[in-house]
Amino acid sequence: MEILEAVHRRLSQLARRREPWPEALKEALLDVQQAVEQVAPGLLSGVRLPTQDKLLEDAKRLRRGEVPEDPAYAFWLHQALRLISWPEEGDGGLPGKDWAERCPACGGFPDVGYLDAEGRRFHVCAFCDTSFRALRLACPYCGEARADHLVYYEEGPYRVYVCRSCGERFVVQDLRLKAELDLPVLRARAAWYALAEEEDVEV
Ligand SMILES: [Zn+2]
Ligand SMILES: [Zn+2]
Structure with a gap:
């Protein structure tokens, strides 16, 4: 867990780029590779x-929440995409709705979330870190909203939601139990549970 935290902390310090892709994507991939090498050598080796065509296709799918199968490649691509800005793709939040499935700023998929002081659920965009209100109970990956298909485990201030329809996990921090939201720490925890899932470890 400490190494995952260090990796996310280091990556959160990288500068964001505004140039168009695919050039920006190539540079971002290099930046991420160098940063990861400093903290966790060999992780991406x-x-x-x-x-390039496949890269761009995978990038578009990843933005919609369809994650490539190889976890190291998925991680690398995701972290590179975080360095690129996507202001043109958000819908600004649809009128008449006080919640969103995708990031209203960039249209990206959320990777972690939190419950605020009133217990309202928010998701954090996996690409630009914008927080937005989400449905209290729904799987962000497949939209499952039936309560008996969504279970969660509590670990201190963290909730790990497990969707019985698609099998995905989603980690949410309860700010009523731990007020400080540290995204690299939360993302390291999410990565930890994802790895546990790969190895079929019970949480
Ligand atoms: Zn976003
Ligand atoms: Zn699901």
Whole structure:
């Protein structure tokens, strides 16, 4: 967990780019590789990047929450995409709704969330860190909203929601139990549970 935290902390310090992709994506991939090498050497060494067309296709899918199967490649691509800005894709939040499924600023998918002081649920965009109100009970990956299909485990101030429809996990911090929201720490925890899922470990 400490190494994951250090990796996320280091990555959160990288400068964001505004140039158009695919050029910006290539530079961002290099930036992420260098940053990860400093903290966790070898983490990405087994990954072979695909062709540019495939990269762009995977990037678009990842933005919609469809994550590539190889976890190291998925992580690398996701972290690179975080360095690119996507202001043109958000819908600003749809009128008449006080919640959103995707980031109203950039249209990206959320990767972690929190419950605020009133217990309202918010999600954090996996790409630009914008917080937005989310449905109290719904799987962000498949939209499942039936209560008996969504279970969660509590670990201190953290809730790990497990969707019985798609099998995905989503980590939410309860700010009533721990007020300080530290995104690198929360993301390291989410990555930790994702790894546990890979290895079929019970949480
Ligand atoms: Zn966003
Ligand atoms: Zn689901």
